Amino acid sequence: PTEALLGEAVDAVSGVARQVLDAGAAVQFAGIVRAEPGCPAQLWHADSLHESVEHRPPNMLNVLISLREVREDAGPTELAAGSHRATNHLRQGAPFGGGIVY
Numbered sequence: 001p002t003e004a005l006l007g008e009a010v011d012a013v014s015g016v017a018r019q020v021l022d023a024g025a026a027v028q029f030a031g032i033v034r035a036e037p038g039c040p041a042q043l044w045h046a047d048s049l050h051e052s053v054e055h056r057p058p059n060m061l062n063v064l065i066s067l068r069e070v071r072e073d074a075g076p077t078e079l080a081a082g083s084h085r086a087t088n089h090l091r092q093g094a095p096f097g098g099g100i101v102y
Helices: 002-020
Strands: none
């Protein structure tokens, strides 16, 4: 059943990605993250590497779909404003340097 849900989600998101990015947009990865109560928190991390030192227009979407309600006290996924620029590991002097996991 989980794989079927993943397939449905990919189909739904693919249409949006083609509208937002480009008609040729394609799924590069689809996976499932399962977190049980009491599991350790993830480190701050970037989900993908940058392609260039220069900031470029969007070329991908990262979509998170929760299958159940996630309360703040349960440690939901957080996004850091501006991190799409600050975590560019190719740029000299990037503020996160080695403190971010790729």
